[in-house]
Amino acid sequence: MPYYIGDVINDHKKLIARTPETFEKSGVTVRLNTHVAEIDTRRGHIHLTGGDLLPYDTVIVATGSTATIPSLPGMDYPGVFTLKTLRDGITIKSYLEGHTSRSALIIGAGFIAMEMSEACVRRGMDTTVIYRGELPVKQWDPEFSTMIRDEITGNGVTFVTGHSPVAVEEGGEASLRLLTDNGAFEGDVIIFALGVKPNVSLAEEAGIMLGHTGAVKVDATQKTSIDEIYSVGDCCEVFHRITKEWVYLPLGDIANRQGRVAGRTIGGMPTVFPGVVGAQSFKVFRLEVAKTGIDERAAEKAGYLPKSAIIWGSPTARSMGTADTIGVKLVADGETGRLLGAQAVGTYGVVGRINTLSACLWSELDLDTIGFMDFAYSPPFGGAWDPIQIAAQVLRKKL
Amino acid sequence: MPYYIGDVINDHKKLIARTPETFEKSGVTVRLNTHVAEIDTRRGHIHLTGGDLLPYDTVIVATGSTATIPSLPGMDYPGVFTLKTLRDGITIKSYLEGHTSRSALIIGAGFIAMEMSEACVRRGMDTTVIYRGELPVKQWDPEFSTMIRDEITGNGVTFVTGHSPVAVEEGGEASLRLLTDNGAFEGDVIIFALGVKPNVSLAEEAGIMLGHTGAVKVDATQKTSIDEIYSVGDCCEVFHRITKEWVYLPLGDIANRQGRVAGRTIGGMPTVFPGVVGAQSFKVFRLEVAKTGIDERAAEKAGYLPKSAIIWGSPTARSMGTADTIGVKLVADGETGRLLGAQAVGTYGVVGRINTLSACLWSELDLDTIGFMDFAYSPPFGGAWDPIQIAAQVLRKKL
Numbered sequence: 018m019p020y021y022i023g024d025v026i027n028d029h030k031k032l033i034a035r036t037p038e039t040f041e042k043s044g045v046t047v048r049l050n051t052h053v054a055e056i057d058t059r060r061g062h063i064h065l066t067g068g069d070l071l072p073y074d075t076v077i078v079a080t081g082s083t084a085t086i087p088s089l090p091g092m093d094y095p096g097v098f099t100l101k102t103l104r105d106g107i108t109i110k111s112y113l114e115g116h117t118s119r120s121a122l123i124i125g126a127g128f129i130a131m132e133m134s135e136a137c138v139r140r141g142m143d144t145t146v147i148y149r150g151e152l153p154v155k156q157w158d159p160e161f162s163t164m165i166r167d168e169i170t171g172n173g174v175t176f177v178t179g180h181s182p183v184a185v186e187e188g189g190e191a192s193l194r195l196l197t198d199n200g201a202f203e204g205d206v207i208i209f210a211l212g213v214k215p216n217v218s219l220a221e222e223a224g225i226m227l228g229h230t231g232a233v234k235v236d237a238t239q240k241t242s243i244d245e246i247y248s249v250g251d252c253c254e255v256f257h258r259i260t261k262e263w264v265y266l267p268l269g270d271i272a273n274r275q276g277r278v279a280g281r282t283i284g285g286m287p288t289v290f291p292g293v294v295g296a297q298s299f300k301v302f303r304l305e306v307a308k309t310g311i312d313e314r315a316a317e318k319a320g321y322l323p324k325s326a327i328i329w330g331s332p333t334a335r336s337m338g339t340a341d342t343i344g345v346k347l348v349a350d351g352e353t354g355r356l357l358g359a360q361a362v363g364t365y366g367v368v369g370r371i372n373t374l375s376a377c378l379w380s381e382l383d384l385d386t387i388g389f390m391d392f393a394y395s396p397p398f399g400g401a402w403d404p405i406q407i408a409a410q411v412l413r414k415k416l
Numbered sequence: 417m418p419y420y421i422g423d424v425i426n427d428h429k430k431l432i433a434r435t436p437e438t439f440e441k442s443g444v445t446v447r448l449n450t451h452v453a454e455i456d457t458r459r460g461h462i463h464l465t466g467g468d469l470l471p472y473d474t475v476i477v478a479t480g481s482t483a484t485i486p487s488l489p490g491m492d493y494p495g496v497f498t499l500k501t502l503r504d505g506i507t508i509k510s511y512l513e514g515h516t517s518r519s520a521l522i523i524g525a526g527f528i529a530m531e532m533s534e535a536c537v538r539r540g541m542d543t544t545v546i547y548r549g550e551l552p553v554k555q556w557d558p559e560f561s562t563m564i565r566d567e568i569t570g571n572g573v574t575f576v577t578g579h580s581p582v583a584v585e586e587g588g589e590a591s592l593r594l595l596t597d598n599g600a601f602e603g604d605v606i607i608f609a610l611g612v613k614p615n616v617s618l619a620e621e622a623g624i625m626l627g628h629t630g631a632v633k634v635d636a637t638q639k640t641s642i643d644e645i646y647s648v649g650d651c652c653e654v655f656h657r658i659t660k661e662w663v664y665l666p667l668g669d670i671a672n673r674q675g676r677v678a679g680r681t682i683g684g685m686p687t688v689f690p691g692v693v694g695a696q697s698f699k700v701f702r703l704e705v706a707k708t709g710i711d712e713r714a715a716e717k718a719g720y721l722p723k724s725a726i727i728w729g730s731p732t733a734r735s736m737g738t739a740d741t742i743g744v745k746l747v748a749d750g751e752t753g754r755l756l757g758a759q760a761v762g763t764y765g766v767v768g769r770i771n772t773l774s775a776c777l778w779s780e781l782d783l784d785t786i787g788f789m790d791f792a793y794s795p796p797f798g799g800a801w802d803p804i805q806i807a808a809q810v811l812r813k814k815l
Contacts, residue, residue: 258790270793270800278788291788298792307792368797369768375790376775389677389690391657391774393697393706394669398767401669 056223058243075245075283078220078233079276082213082251082267091185096193096206100129101213113206119143120191122204124182126153128299128306130210131165134174135301145175145202147182147195156297156308158346160327161362168304177202182209213267215252228254230265237289239279247283249275256292259311259357259378260319268297294378295358298368305367309375310358313348322351326412330404332366334396341365345408347374347384351416354383359405366398370405384413455622457642474644474682477619477632478675481612481650481666490584495592495605499528500612512605518542519590521603523581525552527698527705529609530564533573534700544574544601546581546594555696555707557745559726560761567703576601581608612666614651627653629664636688638678646682648674655691658710658756658777659718667696693777694757697767704766708774709757712747721750725811729803731765733795740764744807746773746783750815753782758804765797769804783812 040047052066056076063071084099086092096116098109112118121137123130126148137144146153146169152162153169153176170176180197188194191203215232226242228234233253235241241248251267253275271293281288298307316323325348332343343363349356359374361367377387388409394401402410439446451465455475462470483498485491495515497508511517520536522529525547536543545552545568551561552568552575569575579596587593590602614631625641627633632652634640640647649671653662670692680687697706715722724747731742742762748755758773760766776786787808793800801809 268793270791270802273800274788291785293790296790296792298794298797300794300796305797307797309790309792366768368792368794369765369771372768372772372791372802373775375792376772376779376781379785379789380775380779380781382775382779386690386778389673390778391692391695391708392669392771393695393708393767393774394667395697395699395767397699398697398704398706401672403669403771 053219056219056246058223058246061245073245075247077239077276077279077283078225078241078246078248078252079250079272080216080219080252081272083216084209084213085211086209087182087211089182089184094185094187094193097185098206098208100133100208100210109206109208113140116205117192118205120204120206121145122147122193122195122202122207123210124148124195124207125210125212126150126155126176127210127212128154128297128301130208131169131301132299133208133210134169135172138173142205143175144173145177145204147177147180147197147202149179149181151178154299154306157306157360157362158312160346161306161344161360164344164362165301165304165306168302172302213251215265215267217252220246220248220252228263228265230254230263232265234263237291238282238287239275239290240282247279249279256290257311258292258294260315262319264295266293266295294375296371296375298371303364304362305364306362307368307371308358308360309371310348310356310378312358312360316348316350316357321357323348323357324351324412324415325349326408326415328404328408328411330407331400332363332370332404333398334400337396339365343367343370343404345370345404347405347408347412349384349412349416354385354413354416355381356384356387356409359408370403374405384409384416388413452618455618455645457622457645460644472644474646476638476675476678476682477624477640477645477647477651478649478671479615479618479651480671482615483608483612484610485608486581486610488581488583493584493586493592493606496584497605497607499532499607499609508605508607512539515604516591517604519603519605520544521546521592521594521601521606522609523547523594523606524609524611525549525554525575526609526611527553527700529607530568530700531698532607532609533568534571537572541604542574543572544576544603546576546579546596546601548578548580550577553698553705556705556759556761557711559745560705560743560759563743563761564700564703564705567701571701612650614664614666616651619645619647619651627662627664629653629662631664633662634674636690637681637686638674638689639681646678648678655689656710657691657693659714661718665692665694693774695770695774697770702763703761704763705761706767706770707757707759708770709747709755709777711757711759715747715749715756720756722747722756723750723811723814724748725807725814727803727807727810729806730799731762731769731803732797733799736795738764742766742769742803744769744803746804746807746811748783748811748815753784753812753815754780755783755786755808758807769802773804783808783815787812 054066055064084101120143123133123146134144134146180199184196186194188203192205195202220233226234233248235248235253239247239249250272254263257264278288278290296309313323327346329344332341341364346360348358388406392403453465454463483500519542522532522545533543533545579598583595585593587602591604594601619632625633632647634647634652638646638648650666654665656663677687677689695708712722726745728743731740740763745759747757787805791802
């Protein structure tokens, strides 16, 4: 019976709902608040901090990721946070409730930063997002990241570009002051949302091979370079079906699927993780944002000849008279017409369409196929030609 | 240059927006309010009622469908309607505005009847749906049609089962009385929503072959049994990719795609209509209803060994705390695990999921593939395991 290290079940609600007792009823021993000091692969046992030894047949390394914390002076001031775990969220919330919290500085502009900016505005805080680049969430192309920026600023967030943090110090009007290479900002809390890094030290020290991304290298059954050791979740790499490369993509749904693959394989039902197409989404204020596959830059790098088209339309039939909009960008290979990627932003029906396109990417369909595909049309949910069909037809004509 | 007969552009809004002048600028002659008496396929011309002759190289028969009107006594009373065209809708609306309209009887329980019942309730009318069967919209299985029934009755519609209409006569308390085989009902308007029939008389008289469904038989380029004559839309059959049979499925999105196939083919870019998977949807009050593929009965008939599973879940992550629900039923072949059909009902995110499953059906994917597919997960739009993945995994275990 394998021991689980770390958050193999990374749906925190579930982790809380399933108490150790629930697991133990199924014959699984759970040790919370237990630190693994070392995996001794020669002797086949695990050292716990404190001295205990646990022998193993199989180990799953599911050590997850850690929020990137810049090494700046003043990072240890109360009111300076990162956000990665459920515990981080609870800590920030109770701090906000216990202290004067009129203003927030959020450093970074990925989708965690976007979501945090909305959460702070909803608490009534003056909210500033400070970013070294120009446009937020760089996984999306400028046509769409401009809309995302406008959505947060239209909801009262100040979006400051071209500033990198240099130090944190005590504030004057607010509790804290953030010094940047380009001026200072004050806020009662400062939240660093600069992404995550795979948590690989335990694996590395055990002699497990890392991939070129710095995350644990695994095969299609989630096995590492050492036979009895598997790895799943934010600490390991994942195979990208479109680029055919191993990438680092620390997302919760991928972690869950990897866990299932490893569990089935170890349990005697060998299963192959079929890879990802890079589907992801978030919501900020009224805006639904999603993407799948690769953009033109990645497509060129992977040896395709990408062409793209954007269409702007309505996610429902125009006869419905709603004000909802949707923008759909498709990228396809110019030689074969094969779909390579899609991005969409809008106020309704965005994620369902990107998931539909993910299924198309999965099967390597081309634009003409997608343009003639059969969808469940009715006016509340789309036009007789769905925006994704219109986008496919517009792009096909450009090839 | 082909002449267009009937509503090849069956998006009425567009037809209105595109005046004859717009078409004529592109070199297309449009004759509205013009009746075709005969297609003379030997001489290669069309007879218009009134005597004009139009020579042709190619004809597209796009004569659409007609609402089923039962031959009952009293069908010619003012206030008795069917609903098929935009004009029908306008006629009903202006009648309701010009007459006492406190109550409506709707005969039939397909999705037009469901949508009309909502429209009447929203106008403040006492609304009764009268149906000879037990559960509405028989394309959906009882687990879901029960919910649809409860949705309309929960919103004030009276749903009467096991009654067939026999005659219409003048009413006492309301304007009209409907006699059924099982008692009488009164209403100020009576709307018959009993489905449609393909409008094939013009084609039939021209010697064009009909299929076993009674609609015009076409090939994959929409060509009829006569070389120069094509047919598209509600008057013709369509190829079903799952059963590999030609079926009658008069839906607006299919008509549009067929029109494009015929247009491209006639215009010198031969195009094949790839068929349908049977995707369809409607909305009634808060309930989103969609399906794709085939049910167990059709699967057995087509030679599969169907197995099915239903799951009930949340269309968003449970951590979002919303009350939205979704039910997903999947049907798969017991031997191969290949997905054959899906139905879903719920208050959010139903159609996007059915479209995703339509793309999976299109590529003949199996349950294990769908269970491990990559979707754009984030809490506002689903769990780390999407309901369709959970359904795929539950059903896979039953095979």
